[in-house]
Amino acid sequence: MTPFILYHSVSARSFRPLWTLEELELPYQLRMMDFPPRVYAKEFLDTNPLGTVPALETEHGLMTESAAMCQYLATKKPGTPLAVEPDAPEFATFLNMLHYGEATLTFPQTLVLRYQHFESPERVQPQIVEDYTRWFLARTRLLDKHLQDGPYVCGNQFTIADISVGFALMLAELLELLDQTSTDVQEYWQRLTQRPAYQRALAAEQNAAQEQGVSVLPAPALRPYATS
Secondary structure, eight states, X not given: OOOEEEEEOXXXXXXXXXXXXXXXXXXEXXXXXXXXXXXXXXXXGGTOTTOOSOEEEETTEEEOOHHHHHHHHHTTSTTOTTSOOTTSXXXXXXXXXXXXXIIIIIHHHHHHHIIIIISOGXXXXXXXXXXXXXXXXHHTHHHHXXXXXXXXXXXXXXXXXXXXXXXXXXHHHHTTOGGGSOHHHHHHHHHHHTSHHHHXXXXXXXXXXXXXXXXXXXXXXXXXXXXX
16 A cells, blocks of 8 residues: 655644554655645645645545545545444444544633634734633533443444544643543543554654654644744
């Protein structure tokens, strides 16, 4: 199989497909980008006109959505337990939580990230930070509900839906929001971090960043930048 090419920044959404690649043991090349790549690597726009990570080069063309990448990669290993089959009782939950991780849990945190860490001092917006912190925390209630039924969002089966939700919790930890979630959510995140593939993905990220001369620091630690 031709290796996938994943464009990735440390602790960015691209960690979702990286983790998935490691879980599935698929061949890939990791190309590290300083964040945001549209600022630090203008030539990247020739690869991805959005200038964002992730970007995944596949045999079927370029992908730019992290949750969709996870779903696509799972099709490369038919029968993998990382996906739920359409005729399974948990299929609707699987799809819902796969997209919940991005659309519901990650989105509000991107506004916290931007208006607390990335904007210049005169553009920092404490009210936006407070409002979207509350939004994020309120929307973890659905995760709490699912964790009453088992250790993962689809009961006893670890899937790419957990990877999607897991990245959102990784971001929450970086933003120091995780300790405001429930004990069940925090314990769930600790279970996810014990997976060998998660740990391999972390190591791959750090090693590739060092080898390619890219910052090994997560996005919130980078200096503020103008988004205009």
